[in-house]
Amino acid sequence: KKATAAGPLFASAMGKQDRFVEVGRVACINYGPLSGKICVIIDVVDQNRAYVDGPEAITGVKRQSIPFRWLSLTTIKIEDLPRNSKVARLNRMFKEQGIMDKWNASTWAKKLARSAKRANLGDFDRFKVMVLRKKRAKLIGQSLSKLKKSA
Amino acid sequence: ARYHTTQLGEMAKTGKARNKELARGINRVGRTTASSKAGRFRFTKKGGAAVEQKQAEEVPLGRYYQADDVAKPIPSRKSRHKPTRLRANITPGTVLILLAGRFKGNRVVFLKQLSSGLLLVSGPYKINGVPLRRVNQAYVISTSTKVDTSKVDVSQLDDGFFAKSVEAPKAGGEEFFADDSQKHVVSAEKKAMQKKVDKTLMAAISKVELLSAYLGAKFSLKKGQYPHEMKF
Numbered sequence: 001k002k003a004t005a006a007g008p009l010f011a012s013a014m015g016k017q018d019r020f021v022e023v024g025r026v027a028c029i030n031y032g033p034l035s036g037k038i039c040v041i042i043d044v045v046d047q048n049r050a051y052v053d054g055p056e057a058i059t060g061v062k063r064q065s066i067p068f069r070w071l072s073l074t075t076i077k078i079e080d081l082p083r084n085s086k087v088a089r090l091n092r093m094f095k096e097q098g099i100m101d102k103w104n105a106s107t108w109a110k111k112l113a114r115s116a117k118r119a120n121l122g123d124f125d126r127f128k129v130m131v132l133r134k135k136r137a138k139l140i141g142q143s144l145s146k147l148k149k150s151a
Numbered sequence: 152a153r154y155h156t157t158q159l160g161e162m163a164k165t166g167k168a169r170n171k172e173l174a175r176g177i178n179r180v181g182r183t184t185a186s187s188k189a190g191r192f193r194f195t196k197k198g199g200a201a202v203e204q205k206q207a208e209e210v211p212l213g214r215y216y217q218a219d220d221v222a223k224p225i226p227s228r229k230s231r232h233k234p235t236r237l238r239a240n241i242t243p244g245t246v247l248i249l250l251a252g253r254f255k256g257n258r259v260v261f262l263k264q265l266s267s268g269l270l271l272v273s274g275p276y277k278i279n280g281v282p283l284r285r286v287n288q289a290y291v292i293s294t295s296t297k298v299d300t301s302k303v304d305v306s307q308l309d310d311g312f313f314a315k316s317v318e319a320p321k322a323g324g325e326e327f328f329a330d331d332s333q334k335h336v337v338s339a340e341k342k343a344m345q346k347k348v349d350k351t352l353m354a355a356i357s358k359v360e361l362l363s364a365y366l367g368a369k370f371s372l373k374k375g376q377y378p379h380e381m382k383f
Contacts, residue, residue, distance in 0.1 A: 119380075119382070120382055121382065122294060122295040122296065122382055122383055123246075123248070123258075123294040123295070123296065123370070123383045124246070124294065124295070124296040124361075124362070124365055127361070127364075127365045127368060128361055128365075131361060131364070
């Protein structure tokens with residue numbers, strides 16, 4: 001089984017290796033038109049490719065073979081998923097185990113969503129962000145000066 | 152379909168094609184046969200001069216050339232046939248970013264497209280100092296922000312409003328010694344129109360939070376910002 005991409009470097013720091021390529025492993029696609037979407041590994045094709053399904057109805061990733069290089073494994077896994085399960089079973093188990101909620105609660109997903117939001121800001125939105133950041137900086141500066149005075 | 156030359160002649164009488172194009176420049180029937188099918192023998196006599204029957208006044212242009220070269224004037228391209236196409240994302244009320252000219256970087260409100268094709272914009276004047284001005288579409292970025300201009304009346308404004316008044320030329324060498332720092336005075340008419348338009352504009356702008364400050368701020372690219380990656 002493949003170790004995580006960060007494997008040798010952080011093995012001692014992370015301790016137990018928990019992200020394995022296995023049937024049921026949820027991965028995030030990091031390359032191509034589907035980048036940013038999650039999918040479930042339902043089979044392994046060969047050394048380089050995994051067979052993957054969204055499920056399509058939930059994540060929008062069609063059932064397809066995809067290179068491992070395009071995937072980033074997550075810590076989420078669908079338990080007891082049979083190899084090459086049909087769409088109906090995959091959908092059911094995906095929903096029952098609340099995979100989408102688990103993913104959305106992760107910091108990873110939140111960061112992706114934040115980057116996407118920032119990229120889609122219009123000119124007026126960027127102006128509003130600038131105003132808010134200035135306000136925040138002012139508040140921080142004020143409380144900092146208070147702390148300095150009292151110290 | 153392949154037709155015998157005699158059949159082609161018959162077809163002509165019924166209004167069908169006497170000849171057939173096989174490829175460009177190559178007809179089914181050659182010149183001699185074609186003319187006999189056309190019945191040109193009716194108008195020519197053997198060994199004698201051609202007897203002209205009453206023919207149409209116009210000689211077919213294909214075989215007719217002028218004896219001398221007659222200069223043909225090049226058709227003028229100045230007559231405008233189509234109005235300048237306005238970009239789909241520019242509608243009355245759109246906030247535009249000016250990219251060139253005196254007010255580059257300023258964000259202004261688009262009012263309407265004039266008959267010359269130029270865009271009529273206003274700062275509004277009180278917010279950023281941009282008056283009622285004409286601007287070319289090519290030097291403008293349109294943003295997704297829209298101001299409600301339904302109550303703004305610019306129907307009377309057209310290119311004539313911006314026409315420069317022609318001053319009488321000064322005599323002889325006076326021009327060179329004249330005071331160069333002539334102040335550009337804005338006519339009272341323009342000021343009145345500016346006030347009228349901006350009044351309704353400001354009312355609409357003040358309803359949206361931060362919009363007034365936004366229009367007063369200039370646009371610039373910061374580090375890490377690339378226009379082709381940005382959404383406006």
